[in-house]
Amino acid sequence: HNVNVPHDGHIDNIPADWAVEMTCILGREGAKPHPRITHFDDKVMGLIHTIKGFEVAASNAALSGELNDVLLALNLSPLVHSDRDAEKLASEMILAHEKWLPNFAATVEKLKLTHR
Structure with a gap:
């Protein structure tokens, strides 16, 4: 699922406190980021x-x-x-x-x- 989450450093060239829409695995503990992109061009x-x-x-x-x-x-x-x-x-x-x-x-x- 794609959801808005704090990216917590998964993307290396934007500030860590920004939320991003990224692919996540959803479970009892919430959304776990599974980023397909780790660096924006x-x-x-x-x-x-x-x-x-x-x-x-x-x-x-x-x-x-x-x-x-x-x-x-x-x-x-x-x-x-x-x-x-x-x-x-x-x-x-x-x-x-x-x-x-x-x-x-x-x-x-x-x-x-x-x-x-």
């Missing part, structure tokens, strides 16, 4: 760092509850192509999931005023 390291930058920014945004932090995170994602796309995506997702986003209460109220 230099050609993919740029993308890996870009995605990790997005993940860190998204985590910070989730804790802050600030729309500007969400927009920063989305603009770091290689899957979001413009500020306009980031704004639309952020607004729609925050409003659709407001009951699970208590840190965004003030942001939700502002968005509701602008999306009437």
